[in-house]
Amino acid sequence: MTSVTHTTPTRRLNTLVIDGRMDADRAVLTPRGELVDGCADTLSRTLEELPEDTGGLDMEMGKVVFMDTAGLQFLKLLGSYGHRHRIPVRTAHWTGQPRRILEIVGLDTADPLQLAEPSQAPEPGSPAASAVALEREEQLDCLREEVRQLRRAIVSRPVVDQARGVLMATHSCTADEAWYILRKASQLSNTKLHTVAATVTAAAGGDGADPPEELRLALRTAIAQRLG
Structure with a gap:
Protein backbone atom coordinates (compact mmCIF):
# COMPACT_ATOMS: atom_id res chain seq x y z
CA MET A 1 0.00 0.00 0.00
CA THR A 2 1.18 3.52 -0.70
CA SER A 3 1.17 6.68 1.36
CA VAL A 4 -1.06 9.57 0.39
CA THR A 5 -0.01 13.18 0.84
CA HIS A 6 -2.62 15.91 0.67
CA THR A 7 -2.19 19.66 0.24
CA THR A 8 -5.32 21.79 0.39
CA PRO A 9 -6.41 23.96 -2.60
CA THR A 10 -5.08 27.04 -0.80
CA ARG A 11 -1.67 25.32 -0.79
CA ARG A 12 -1.29 25.32 2.97
CA LEU A 13 1.81 23.40 3.91
CA ASN A 14 0.30 21.28 6.67
CA THR A 15 -0.02 17.80 5.20
CA LEU A 16 -1.61 14.52 6.08
CA VAL A 17 0.21 11.35 5.13
CA ILE A 18 -1.41 7.95 5.63
CA ASP A 19 0.90 4.95 5.68
CA GLY A 20 -0.71 1.54 5.26
CA ARG A 21 0.05 -2.14 5.54
CA MET A 22 -1.91 -5.39 5.62
CA ASP A 23 -1.81 -7.72 8.63
CA ALA A 24 -3.49 -10.89 7.35
CA ASP A 25 -6.88 -9.61 6.20
CA ARG A 26 -6.82 -6.46 8.36
CA ALA A 27 -5.64 -3.10 7.06
CA VAL A 28 -3.50 -1.07 9.46
CA LEU A 29 -3.37 2.64 8.58
CA THR A 30 -1.15 5.19 10.33
CA PRO A 31 -2.00 8.85 9.63
CA ARG A 32 0.79 11.39 10.23
CA GLY A 33 0.25 15.11 10.45
CA GLU A 34 -2.95 17.09 10.94
CA LEU A 35 -6.68 16.40 10.59
CA VAL A 36 -7.69 19.67 8.96
CA ASP A 37 -9.58 20.76 5.85
CA GLY A 38 -9.17 18.07 3.18
CA CYS A 39 -8.23 15.21 5.51
CA ALA A 40 -11.42 13.30 4.66
CA ASP A 41 -10.50 13.45 0.95
CA THR A 42 -7.09 11.97 1.74
CA LEU A 43 -8.71 9.21 3.79
CA SER A 44 -11.24 8.51 1.04
CA ARG A 45 -8.49 7.98 -1.53
CA THR A 46 -6.64 5.69 0.88
CA LEU A 47 -9.74 3.61 1.59
CA GLU A 48 -10.37 3.20 -2.13
CA GLU A 49 -6.95 1.52 -2.44
CA LEU A 50 -7.70 -1.15 0.18
CA PRO A 51 -8.15 -4.72 -1.11
CA GLU A 52 -11.74 -5.78 -1.66
CA ASP A 53 -11.37 -8.68 0.77
CA THR A 54 -10.25 -6.46 3.67
CA GLY A 55 -11.78 -7.93 6.82
CA GLY A 56 -11.10 -5.13 9.26
CA LEU A 57 -9.46 -1.74 9.63
CA ASP A 58 -7.24 -0.40 12.43
CA MET A 59 -6.21 3.27 12.55
CA GLU A 60 -3.11 4.11 14.63
CA MET A 61 -3.65 7.78 15.54
CA GLY A 62 -0.59 8.42 17.72
CA LYS A 63 1.19 10.46 15.02
CA VAL A 64 -1.68 12.90 14.47
CA VAL A 65 -0.54 16.14 16.10
CA PHE A 66 -3.44 18.53 15.43
CA MET A 67 -7.16 18.26 14.77
CA ASP A 68 -9.94 20.73 14.13
CA THR A 69 -13.60 20.12 13.27
CA ALA A 70 -12.55 18.52 9.96
CA GLY A 71 -11.34 15.59 12.05
CA LEU A 72 -14.96 14.80 12.90
CA GLN A 73 -15.68 14.38 9.19
CA PHE A 74 -12.66 12.07 9.06
CA LEU A 75 -14.24 9.93 11.78
CA LYS A 76 -17.63 9.99 10.10
CA LEU A 77 -16.09 8.69 6.89
CA LEU A 78 -14.37 5.88 8.80
CA GLY A 79 -17.62 4.85 10.42
CA SER A 80 -19.46 4.92 7.11
CA TYR A 81 -16.78 2.76 5.49
CA GLY A 82 -17.05 0.13 8.22
CA HIS A 83 -20.86 0.11 8.04
CA ARG A 84 -20.92 -0.07 4.26
CA HIS A 85 -18.43 -2.94 4.08
CA ARG A 86 -19.68 -4.58 7.28
CA ILE A 87 -16.23 -4.80 8.82
CA PRO A 88 -14.93 -3.69 12.23
CA VAL A 89 -13.15 -0.35 12.23
CA ARG A 90 -11.12 0.78 15.25
CA THR A 91 -9.01 3.82 16.08
CA ALA A 92 -6.44 3.82 18.86
CA HIS A 93 -3.66 5.77 20.57
CA TRP A 94 -5.15 9.26 20.38
CA THR A 95 -2.83 11.70 22.18
CA GLY A 96 -2.31 15.37 22.88
CA GLN A 97 -4.54 18.02 21.35
CA PRO A 98 -6.57 15.61 19.14
CA ARG A 99 -7.47 13.55 22.22
CA ARG A 100 -8.65 16.69 24.03
CA ILE A 101 -10.84 17.65 21.09
CA LEU A 102 -12.52 14.25 21.26
CA GLU A 103 -13.16 14.84 24.96
CA ILE A 104 -14.54 18.33 24.33
CA VAL A 105 -17.12 17.09 21.80
CA GLY A 106 -18.10 14.16 24.03
CA LEU A 107 -16.55 11.24 22.17
CA ASP A 108 -15.00 8.19 23.80
CA THR A 109 -11.24 8.54 23.29
CA ALA A 110 -10.90 4.73 23.35
CA ASP A 111 -13.54 4.31 20.64
CA PRO A 112 -14.54 7.69 19.15
CA LEU A 113 -16.62 6.03 16.45
CA GLN A 114 -19.17 5.50 19.21
CA LEU A 115 -20.72 8.18 21.42
CA ALA A 116 -19.17 8.33 24.85
CA GLU A 117 -21.43 6.77 27.46
CA PRO A 118 -22.20 8.96 30.48
CA SER A 119 -20.97 7.60 33.78
CA GLN A 120 -23.47 6.56 36.44
CA ALA A 121 -24.27 9.63 38.51
CA PRO A 122 -24.39 9.60 42.34
CA GLU A 123 -27.54 10.51 44.25
CA PRO A 124 -28.35 14.26 44.14
CA GLY A 125 -27.40 16.07 47.34
CA SER A 126 -24.92 13.46 48.48
Missing part, protein backbone atom coordinates in the same frame (compact mmCIF):
# COMPACT_ATOMS: atom_id res chain seq x y z
CA PRO A 127 -21.30 14.39 49.32
CA ALA A 128 -20.22 12.36 46.31
CA ALA A 129 -22.55 14.39 44.09
CA SER A 130 -21.08 17.65 45.40
CA ALA A 131 -17.54 16.42 44.76
CA VAL A 132 -18.48 15.30 41.26
CA ALA A 133 -20.14 18.66 40.55
CA LEU A 134 -17.02 20.52 41.68
CA GLU A 135 -14.77 18.28 39.60
CA ARG A 136 -16.97 18.71 36.53
CA GLU A 137 -16.95 22.50 36.97
CA GLU A 138 -13.15 22.47 37.12
CA GLN A 139 -13.03 20.26 34.03
CA LEU A 140 -15.44 22.59 32.26
CA ASP A 141 -13.22 25.58 33.04
CA CYS A 142 -10.23 23.70 31.61
CA LEU A 143 -12.16 22.78 28.48
CA ARG A 144 -13.31 26.37 28.00
CA GLU A 145 -9.70 27.54 28.16
CA GLU A 146 -8.63 24.87 25.67
CA VAL A 147 -11.41 25.92 23.30
CA ARG A 148 -10.18 29.53 23.51
CA GLN A 149 -6.64 28.37 22.80
CA LEU A 150 -7.85 26.28 19.88
CA ARG A 151 -9.70 29.23 18.39
CA ARG A 152 -6.57 31.37 18.68
CA ALA A 153 -4.53 28.61 17.07
CA ILE A 154 -6.95 28.34 14.15
CA VAL A 155 -6.80 32.12 13.58
CA SER A 156 -2.99 32.09 13.58
CA ARG A 157 -2.60 29.08 11.28
CA PRO A 158 -2.19 30.97 7.96
CA VAL A 159 0.84 32.97 9.10
CA VAL A 160 2.36 29.89 10.78
CA ASP A 161 1.94 27.93 7.55
CA GLN A 162 3.64 30.73 5.60
CA ALA A 163 6.56 30.76 8.04
CA ARG A 164 6.92 27.00 7.72
CA GLY A 165 7.07 27.43 3.96
CA VAL A 166 9.79 30.07 4.28
CA LEU A 167 11.90 27.81 6.50
CA MET A 168 11.38 24.81 4.21
CA ALA A 169 12.49 26.79 1.18
CA THR A 170 15.41 28.47 2.95
CA HIS A 171 16.83 25.46 4.76
CA SER A 172 15.58 22.56 2.58
CA CYS A 173 13.85 20.99 5.55
CA THR A 174 10.58 19.13 5.98
CA ALA A 175 7.31 20.59 7.27
CA ASP A 176 7.78 18.79 10.60
CA GLU A 177 11.32 20.19 10.95
CA ALA A 178 10.09 23.70 10.18
CA TRP A 179 7.33 23.31 12.77
CA TYR A 180 9.92 22.21 15.35
CA ILE A 181 12.10 25.24 14.59
CA LEU A 182 9.21 27.67 15.06
CA ARG A 183 8.09 26.09 18.34
CA LYS A 184 11.64 25.84 19.70
CA ALA A 185 12.42 29.45 18.82
CA SER A 186 9.19 30.49 20.52
CA GLN A 187 10.20 28.65 23.68
CA LEU A 188 13.81 29.84 23.70
CA SER A 189 12.91 33.49 23.19
CA ASN A 190 9.71 33.43 25.29
CA THR A 191 7.87 34.82 22.28
CA LYS A 192 4.41 33.80 21.10
CA LEU A 193 4.47 31.35 18.21
CA HIS A 194 2.32 33.66 16.06
CA THR A 195 4.82 36.50 16.59
CA VAL A 196 7.77 34.28 15.67
CA ALA A 197 5.99 33.12 12.50
CA ALA A 198 5.02 36.67 11.50
CA THR A 199 8.62 37.81 12.00
CA VAL A 200 10.03 35.00 9.86
CA THR A 201 7.51 35.72 7.08
CA ALA A 202 8.08 39.49 7.15
CA ALA A 203 11.85 39.10 7.10
CA ALA A 204 11.67 36.82 4.07
CA GLY A 205 9.61 39.37 2.18
CA GLY A 206 11.71 42.31 3.27
CA ASP A 207 8.58 43.91 4.72
CA GLY A 208 9.50 44.21 8.37
CA ALA A 209 12.22 45.38 10.70
CA ASP A 210 15.01 43.05 11.71
CA PRO A 211 13.91 40.62 14.44
CA PRO A 212 15.16 41.33 17.97
CA GLU A 213 18.57 39.84 18.67
CA GLU A 214 17.06 37.44 21.23
CA LEU A 215 14.68 36.05 18.61
CA ARG A 216 17.41 35.82 15.94
CA LEU A 217 19.57 33.86 18.38
CA ALA A 218 16.65 31.58 19.25
CA LEU A 219 16.00 30.86 15.57
CA ARG A 220 19.67 30.11 14.89
CA THR A 221 19.79 27.80 17.92
CA ALA A 222 16.61 25.98 16.92
CA ILE A 223 17.84 25.52 13.35
CA ALA A 224 21.19 24.21 14.54
CA GLN A 225 19.58 21.79 16.98
CA ARG A 226 17.21 20.39 14.38
CA LEU A 227 19.26 20.55 11.19
CA GLY A 228 22.84 20.86 12.37
Whole structure:
Protein backbone atom coordinates (compact mmCIF):
# COMPACT_ATOMS: atom_id res chain seq x y z
CA MET A 1 0.00 0.00 0.00
CA THR A 2 1.18 3.52 -0.70
CA SER A 3 1.17 6.68 1.36
CA VAL A 4 -1.06 9.57 0.39
CA THR A 5 -0.01 13.18 0.84
CA HIS A 6 -2.62 15.91 0.67
CA THR A 7 -2.19 19.66 0.24
CA THR A 8 -5.32 21.79 0.39
CA PRO A 9 -6.41 23.96 -2.60
CA THR A 10 -5.08 27.04 -0.80
CA ARG A 11 -1.67 25.32 -0.79
CA ARG A 12 -1.29 25.32 2.97
CA LEU A 13 1.81 23.40 3.91
CA ASN A 14 0.30 21.28 6.67
CA THR A 15 -0.02 17.80 5.20
CA LEU A 16 -1.61 14.52 6.08
CA VAL A 17 0.21 11.35 5.13
CA ILE A 18 -1.41 7.95 5.63
CA ASP A 19 0.90 4.95 5.68
CA GLY A 20 -0.71 1.54 5.26
CA ARG A 21 0.05 -2.14 5.54
CA MET A 22 -1.91 -5.39 5.62
CA ASP A 23 -1.81 -7.72 8.63
CA ALA A 24 -3.49 -10.89 7.35
CA ASP A 25 -6.88 -9.61 6.20
CA ARG A 26 -6.82 -6.46 8.36
CA ALA A 27 -5.64 -3.10 7.06
CA VAL A 28 -3.50 -1.07 9.46
CA LEU A 29 -3.37 2.64 8.58
CA THR A 30 -1.15 5.19 10.33
CA PRO A 31 -2.00 8.85 9.63
CA ARG A 32 0.79 11.39 10.23
CA GLY A 33 0.25 15.11 10.45
CA GLU A 34 -2.95 17.09 10.94
CA LEU A 35 -6.68 16.40 10.59
CA VAL A 36 -7.69 19.67 8.96
CA ASP A 37 -9.58 20.76 5.85
CA GLY A 38 -9.17 18.07 3.18
CA CYS A 39 -8.23 15.21 5.51
CA ALA A 40 -11.42 13.30 4.66
CA ASP A 41 -10.50 13.45 0.95
CA THR A 42 -7.09 11.97 1.74
CA LEU A 43 -8.71 9.21 3.79
CA SER A 44 -11.24 8.51 1.04
CA ARG A 45 -8.49 7.98 -1.53
CA THR A 46 -6.64 5.69 0.88
CA LEU A 47 -9.74 3.61 1.59
CA GLU A 48 -10.37 3.20 -2.13
CA GLU A 49 -6.95 1.52 -2.44
CA LEU A 50 -7.70 -1.15 0.18
CA PRO A 51 -8.15 -4.72 -1.11
CA GLU A 52 -11.74 -5.78 -1.66
CA ASP A 53 -11.37 -8.68 0.77
CA THR A 54 -10.25 -6.46 3.67
CA GLY A 55 -11.78 -7.93 6.82
CA GLY A 56 -11.10 -5.13 9.26
CA LEU A 57 -9.46 -1.74 9.63
CA ASP A 58 -7.24 -0.40 12.43
CA MET A 59 -6.21 3.27 12.55
CA GLU A 60 -3.11 4.11 14.63
CA MET A 61 -3.65 7.78 15.54
CA GLY A 62 -0.59 8.42 17.72
CA LYS A 63 1.19 10.46 15.02
CA VAL A 64 -1.68 12.90 14.47
CA VAL A 65 -0.54 16.14 16.10
CA PHE A 66 -3.44 18.53 15.43
CA MET A 67 -7.16 18.26 14.77
CA ASP A 68 -9.94 20.73 14.13
CA THR A 69 -13.60 20.12 13.27
CA ALA A 70 -12.55 18.52 9.96
CA GLY A 71 -11.34 15.59 12.05
CA LEU A 72 -14.96 14.80 12.90
CA GLN A 73 -15.68 14.38 9.19
CA PHE A 74 -12.66 12.07 9.06
CA LEU A 75 -14.24 9.93 11.78
CA LYS A 76 -17.63 9.99 10.10
CA LEU A 77 -16.09 8.69 6.89
CA LEU A 78 -14.37 5.88 8.80
CA GLY A 79 -17.62 4.85 10.42
CA SER A 80 -19.46 4.92 7.11
CA TYR A 81 -16.78 2.76 5.49
CA GLY A 82 -17.05 0.13 8.22
CA HIS A 83 -20.86 0.11 8.04
CA ARG A 84 -20.92 -0.07 4.26
CA HIS A 85 -18.43 -2.94 4.08
CA ARG A 86 -19.68 -4.58 7.28
CA ILE A 87 -16.23 -4.80 8.82
CA PRO A 88 -14.93 -3.69 12.23
CA VAL A 89 -13.15 -0.35 12.23
CA ARG A 90 -11.12 0.78 15.25
CA THR A 91 -9.01 3.82 16.08
CA ALA A 92 -6.44 3.82 18.86
CA HIS A 93 -3.66 5.77 20.57
CA TRP A 94 -5.15 9.26 20.38
CA THR A 95 -2.83 11.70 22.18
CA GLY A 96 -2.31 15.37 22.88
CA GLN A 97 -4.54 18.02 21.35
CA PRO A 98 -6.57 15.61 19.14
CA ARG A 99 -7.47 13.55 22.22
CA ARG A 100 -8.65 16.69 24.03
CA ILE A 101 -10.84 17.65 21.09
CA LEU A 102 -12.52 14.25 21.26
CA GLU A 103 -13.16 14.84 24.96
CA ILE A 104 -14.54 18.33 24.33
CA VAL A 105 -17.12 17.09 21.80
CA GLY A 106 -18.10 14.16 24.03
CA LEU A 107 -16.55 11.24 22.17
CA ASP A 108 -15.00 8.19 23.80
CA THR A 109 -11.24 8.54 23.29
CA ALA A 110 -10.90 4.73 23.35
CA ASP A 111 -13.54 4.31 20.64
CA PRO A 112 -14.54 7.69 19.15
CA LEU A 113 -16.62 6.03 16.45
CA GLN A 114 -19.17 5.50 19.21
CA LEU A 115 -20.72 8.18 21.42
CA ALA A 116 -19.17 8.33 24.85
CA GLU A 117 -21.43 6.77 27.46
CA PRO A 118 -22.20 8.96 30.48
CA SER A 119 -20.97 7.60 33.78
CA GLN A 120 -23.47 6.56 36.44
CA ALA A 121 -24.27 9.63 38.51
CA PRO A 122 -24.39 9.60 42.34
CA GLU A 123 -27.54 10.51 44.25
CA PRO A 124 -28.35 14.26 44.14
CA GLY A 125 -27.40 16.07 47.34
CA SER A 126 -24.92 13.46 48.48
CA PRO A 127 -21.30 14.39 49.32
CA ALA A 128 -20.22 12.36 46.31
CA ALA A 129 -22.55 14.39 44.09
CA SER A 130 -21.08 17.65 45.40
CA ALA A 131 -17.54 16.42 44.76
CA VAL A 132 -18.48 15.30 41.26
CA ALA A 133 -20.14 18.66 40.55
CA LEU A 134 -17.02 20.52 41.68
CA GLU A 135 -14.77 18.28 39.60
CA ARG A 136 -16.97 18.71 36.53
CA GLU A 137 -16.95 22.50 36.97
CA GLU A 138 -13.15 22.47 37.12
CA GLN A 139 -13.03 20.26 34.03
CA LEU A 140 -15.44 22.59 32.26
CA ASP A 141 -13.22 25.58 33.04
CA CYS A 142 -10.23 23.70 31.61
CA LEU A 143 -12.16 22.78 28.48
CA ARG A 144 -13.31 26.37 28.00
CA GLU A 145 -9.70 27.54 28.16
CA GLU A 146 -8.63 24.87 25.67
CA VAL A 147 -11.41 25.92 23.30
CA ARG A 148 -10.18 29.53 23.51
CA GLN A 149 -6.64 28.37 22.80
CA LEU A 150 -7.85 26.28 19.88
CA ARG A 151 -9.70 29.23 18.39
CA ARG A 152 -6.57 31.37 18.68
CA ALA A 153 -4.53 28.61 17.07
CA ILE A 154 -6.95 28.34 14.15
CA VAL A 155 -6.80 32.12 13.58
CA SER A 156 -2.99 32.09 13.58
CA ARG A 157 -2.60 29.08 11.28
CA PRO A 158 -2.19 30.97 7.96
CA VAL A 159 0.84 32.97 9.10
CA VAL A 160 2.36 29.89 10.78
CA ASP A 161 1.94 27.93 7.55
CA GLN A 162 3.64 30.73 5.60
CA ALA A 163 6.56 30.76 8.04
CA ARG A 164 6.92 27.00 7.72
CA GLY A 165 7.07 27.43 3.96
CA VAL A 166 9.79 30.07 4.28
CA LEU A 167 11.90 27.81 6.50
CA MET A 168 11.38 24.81 4.21
CA ALA A 169 12.49 26.79 1.18
CA THR A 170 15.41 28.47 2.95
CA HIS A 171 16.83 25.46 4.76
CA SER A 172 15.58 22.56 2.58
CA CYS A 173 13.85 20.99 5.55
CA THR A 174 10.58 19.13 5.98
CA ALA A 175 7.31 20.59 7.27
CA ASP A 176 7.78 18.79 10.60
CA GLU A 177 11.32 20.19 10.95
CA ALA A 178 10.09 23.70 10.18
CA TRP A 179 7.33 23.31 12.77
CA TYR A 180 9.92 22.21 15.35
CA ILE A 181 12.10 25.24 14.59
CA LEU A 182 9.21 27.67 15.06
CA ARG A 183 8.09 26.09 18.34
CA LYS A 184 11.64 25.84 19.70
CA ALA A 185 12.42 29.45 18.82
CA SER A 186 9.19 30.49 20.52
CA GLN A 187 10.20 28.65 23.68
CA LEU A 188 13.81 29.84 23.70
CA SER A 189 12.91 33.49 23.19
CA ASN A 190 9.71 33.43 25.29
CA THR A 191 7.87 34.82 22.28
CA LYS A 192 4.41 33.80 21.10
CA LEU A 193 4.47 31.35 18.21
CA HIS A 194 2.32 33.66 16.06
CA THR A 195 4.82 36.50 16.59
CA VAL A 196 7.77 34.28 15.67
CA ALA A 197 5.99 33.12 12.50
CA ALA A 198 5.02 36.67 11.50
CA THR A 199 8.62 37.81 12.00
CA VAL A 200 10.03 35.00 9.86
CA THR A 201 7.51 35.72 7.08
CA ALA A 202 8.08 39.49 7.15
CA ALA A 203 11.85 39.10 7.10
CA ALA A 204 11.67 36.82 4.07
CA GLY A 205 9.61 39.37 2.18
CA GLY A 206 11.71 42.31 3.27
CA ASP A 207 8.58 43.91 4.72
CA GLY A 208 9.50 44.21 8.37
CA ALA A 209 12.22 45.38 10.70
CA ASP A 210 15.01 43.05 11.71
CA PRO A 211 13.91 40.62 14.44
CA PRO A 212 15.16 41.33 17.97
CA GLU A 213 18.57 39.84 18.67
CA GLU A 214 17.06 37.44 21.23
CA LEU A 215 14.68 36.05 18.61
CA ARG A 216 17.41 35.82 15.94
CA LEU A 217 19.57 33.86 18.38
CA ALA A 218 16.65 31.58 19.25
CA LEU A 219 16.00 30.86 15.57
CA ARG A 220 19.67 30.11 14.89
CA THR A 221 19.79 27.80 17.92
CA ALA A 222 16.61 25.98 16.92
CA ILE A 223 17.84 25.52 13.35
CA ALA A 224 21.19 24.21 14.54
CA GLN A 225 19.58 21.79 16.98
CA ARG A 226 17.21 20.39 14.38
CA LEU A 227 19.26 20.55 11.19
CA GLY A 228 22.84 20.86 12.37
